[in-house]
Amino acid sequence: MDRKEEFRRRTKRFAVNIIRFYCTLPKARPEVQVVGKQLLRSGTAVAANYREASRARSKADFISKIELCTQEADETQLWLELLQESCAEDSPLRSELWQEADELIAIFVTMAKNTKGSNQTS
Secondary structure (H helix, E strand, O other): OHHHHHHHHHHHHHHHHHHHHHHHHOOOOOHEEEHHHHHHHHHHHHHHHHHHHOOOOOOHHHHHHHHHHHHHHHHHHHHHHHHHOOOOOOOOOHHHHHHHHHHHHHHHHHHHHHHHHHHHHH
16 A cells, blocks of 8 residues: 555544544533534544645645645644643543644644655756
8 A cells, every 4th residue: 555545544544533532522511512523623624635635736736735734633632632621521532632633743744844845846
């Protein structure tokens, strides 16, 4: 399997895990549900935007979509932090999701930087 396909699967797995985590959140606490829905939106957007990036028509389009992936992953970390700090929702899965988002951000930043660098040499 090539690296691109492997990364598509990784971002999809991240989205699946975000959905699973959301499903475990207490339904009776409205503040948790509000933050949880934001988490669900941004966490699944990482995979959706990466799919779009992998089909980009130009380097500029790719960079734009990859930077959007970075933003969505960063926002996902914010919602995970708020669930822990403001809603007292903490679990090993929340920590794992935060760590995976952190790794994805580092990869997306590197992808954008490398693609920008290759634009300057062409």
